[in-house]
Amino acid sequence: xxxxxxxxxxxxxxxxxxxxxxxxxxxxxxxxxxxxxxxxxxxxxxxxxxxxxxxxxxxxxxxxxxxxxxxxxxxxxxxxxxxxxxxxxxxxxxxxxxxxxxxxxxxxxxxxxxxxxxxxxxxxxxxxxxxxxxxxxxxxxxxxxxxxxxxxxxxxxxxxxxxxxxxxxxxxxxxxxxxxxxxxxxxxxxxxxxxxxxxxxxxxxxxxxxxxxxxxxxxxxxxxxxxxxxxxxxxxxxxxxxxxxxxxxxxxxxxxxxxxxxxxxxxxxxxxxxxxxxxxxxxxxxxxxxxxxxxxxxxxxxxxxxxxxxxxxxxxxxxxxxxxxxxxxxxxxxxxxxxxxxxxxxxxxxxxxxxxxxxxxxxxxxxxxxxxxxxxxxxxxxxxxxxxxxxxxxxxxxxxxxxxxxxxxxxxxxxxxxxxxxxxxxxxxxxxxxxxxxxxxxxxxxxxxxxxxxxxxxxxxxxxxxxxxxxxxxxxxxxxxxxxxxxxxxxxxxxxxxxxxxxxxxxxxxxxxxxxxxxxxxxxxxxxxxxxxxxxxxxxxxxxxxxxxxxxxxxxxxxxxxxxxxxxxxxxxxxxxxxxxxxxxxxxxxxxxxxxxxxxxxxxxxxxxxxxxxxxxxxxxxxxxxxxxxxxxxxxxxxxxxxxxxxxxxxxxxxxxxxxxxxxxxxxxxxxxxxxxxxxxxxxxxxxxxxxxxxxxxxxxxxxxxxxxxxxxxxxx
Numbered sequence: 200x201x202x203x204x205x206x207x208x209x210x211x212x213x214x215x216x217x218x219x220x221x222x223x224x225x226x227x228x229x230x231x232x233x234x235x236x237x238x239x240x241x242x243x244x245x246x247x248x249x250x251x252x253x254x255x256x257x258x259x260x261x262x263x264x265x266x267x268x269x270x271x272x273x274x275x276x277x278x279x280x281x282x283x284x285x286x287x288x289x290x291x292x293x294x295x296x297x298x299x300x301x302x303x304x305x306x307x308x309x310x311x312x313x314x315x316x317x318x319x320x321x322x323x324x325x326x327x328x329x330x331x332x333x334x335x336x337x338x339x340x341x342x343x344x345x346x347x348x349x350x351x352x353x354x355x356x357x358x359x360x361x362x363x364x365x366x367x368x369x370x371x372x373x374x375x376x377x378x379x380x381x382x383x384x385x386x387x388x389x390x391x392x393x394x395x396x397x398x399x400x401x402x403x404x405x406x407x408x409x410x411x412x413x414x415x416x417x418x419x420x421x422x423x424x425x426x427x428x429x430x431x432x433x434x435x436x437x438x439x440x441x442x443x444x445x446x447x448x449x450x451x452x453x454x455x456x457x458x459x460x461x462x463x464x465x466x467x468x469x470x471x472x473x474x475x476x477x478x479x480x481x482x483x484x485x486x487x488x489x490x491x492x493x494x495x496x497x498x499x500x501x502x503x504x505x506x507x508x509x510x511x512x513x514x515x516x517x518x519x520x521x522x523x524x525x526x527x528x529x530x531x532x533x534x535x536x537x538x539x540x541x542x543x544x545x546x547x548x549x550x551x552x553x554x555x556x557x558x559x560x561x562x563x564x565x566x567x568x569x570x571x572x573x574x575x576x577x578x579x580x581x582x583x584x585x586x587x588x589x590x591x592x593x594x595x596x597x598x599x600x601x602x603x604x605x606x607x608x609x610x611x612x613x614x615x616x617x618x619x620x621x622x623x624x625x626x627x628x629x630x631x632x633x634x635x636x637x638x639x640x641x642x643x644x645x646x647x648x649x650x651x652x653x654x655x656x657x658x659x660x661x662x663x664x665x666x667x668x669x670x671x672x673x674x675x676x677x678x679x680x681x682x683x684x685x686x687x688x689x690x691x692x693x694x695x696x697x698x699x700x701x702x703x704x705x706x707x708x709x710x711x712x713x714x715x716x717x718x719x720x721x722x723x724x725x726x727x728x729x730x731x732x733x734x735x736x737x738x739x740x741x742x743x744x745x746x747x748x749x750x751x752x753x754x755x756x757x758x759x760x761x762x763x764x765x766x767x768x769x770x771x772x773x774x775x776x777x778x779x780x781x782x783x784x785x786x787x788x789x790x791x792x793x794x795x796x797x798x799x800x801x802x803x804x805x806x807x808x809x810x811x812x813x814x815x816x817x818x819x820x821x822x823x824x825x826x827x828x829x830x831x832x833x834x835x836x837x838x839x840x841x842x843x844x845x846x847x848x849x850x851x852x853x854x855x856x857x858x859x860x861x862x863x864x865x866x867x868x869x870x871x872x873x874x875x876x877x878x879x880x881x882x883x884x885x886x887x888x889x890x891x892x893x894x895x896x897x898x899x900x901x902x903x904x905x906x907x908x909x910x911x912x913x914x915x916x
Contacts, residue, residue: 219280253273259273305449312418315418315434315436320430331415332350335360338362342409349492351498352498364399366397367454368402402450406420409446411443417434479505480503482530489514501522504524508527508539509531510539515543518556520560524565539572541574548603550607554577554579554606560584565586571595572596573596581594589629591620597640612672620681633683634687660766667728672698677700679702681705685710686711691718694721696723696724700739704742705744705746707751714755715739716758717757720739721762734772736767737768737770740771742776744778745774745778749783756790761798774808775843799822804856805820816850817850817852818852831887846896848896848899866879887905897913
């Protein structure tokens, strides 16, 4: 009988389930024929036959007293069967993961991992890493491609508890050969020194991720191409922990020593705050790997008062939630653009659930976000819910195109918001105030590369409406100031290509004060016609009650520059409520002063609707529009008076403004609301006051005024 025939006979004998069970039973204790028969619920005749075949092939032997035992050969074969079973049970995993660089002696022992739990979810795998470190009492063994800075805080806590660490890291992926080189005192980073609890070595390459404590761990083998995808096994049994420790010791014995230190908690540098307290600061270095970057930033924000981000970060689909006071900022600027880059990736479109890049939600917290370039996101980039104060400054928020992003609202399109400054409904507030300054936002930086909505050029046609339901265009809002109770200042920002609202102010409480000044709002893209309005976009839009039953606030708008090149934009619009319940009201006060508006092919220069006591003073309006001023009221709703009264326009300059002739588009919308006119023909003018206006006062240079209201005062200057 040749060797091949011996092999096939062996495989045939052990392929029988009963004979396999007999071998497993005999690994724990010797037994005679009757004991085996009774234990495995087999007939005596069947048991005798199976024992004879196993003896004949040499897997077991009968002792003089009549008991059967595994031979050494049987033990070795059974171990290999267990190995095959491990691979069979995890077939899906090993279809994409490789063991080719794992030493053969450890491949032969993989059956030791048979009781481990397969983890398919990356976030669950990462959460297990955090849990293992937090639960460790004696030691942690780490075999990693690169030192996991995102778990730094929990590692430090473990060191404080007396846990010892052995860390094996790849030499070619190490971000430092000595952690002291990572730090710079002028950045306020931590000074790192070797502690007696940490031993660290490096090896040429690491082909496995492993983190093991004294009684549990996680283990991930590489993909076929060599990357670690953080899908693998949760280790819990004694024999699987022992396999991992032996595996670690094998590499440890072949590794080089290094002076790379861990951080000693006592060595953290503190910089004194104004109150004399010491603020802990930390740097997080981006790796453009979501499984690292998201958790690294989140952990740093959760545990430090100042967080410096360096490099590029891909946080995947997860929002970063800020629940504690923190100053979060990037490192460095080049040509006045932040060097630190962040982006999201991997979400499904259309997006039907609210999402954020950063969400600020905490009790009485003070948060600053500055000098960061966020390059890609969906939904809201920076969203505020609750806190004491918030400052957002010198950030850059850009999208190559708004298409394929945003929270979907059906016929109202996919909504994208750059910065949401204020609380969300009644969850809290920012009594300490909000400042949004010196930021740059552009949601269509690809426009110059070939158009924004259609290649046919229809975006130049004022009668064209993009199909929002089929995602032909997004609805982009640059800065939204909503639901505030305190003071908000929005200043010195550049807001580009927001086809819905450059800056939107709405739903702020009567206790709030909103100041918008020295911003530049420009758009080269076609408007998105949000909310079924003929007015596609507005540079600066202010409304007392849009989605909440609130009374209005005080709003002052001055020294802003608005330039929109595409059709049907309005420069500045101030509206009263569109939400009709008890408790709603108009703005307490609104001042529109010293702004410059340039609409190349616009709709209205300045519009006041359902609003009273607005002062419009010393503004410049130029370009081409249907109406320079548009003042209109609406029919009252119950006890809510919705006419427009006692507004004042004074000392505004329209010398470079051209009033467009009526056209097919204006005739179609000749309904007394969008355009005025009679017998199917529209009329345009430097100013139009509709029939539901009264007691408004206009100082204007031109006679071309349409006054359909009551007791309005028109003064020619």
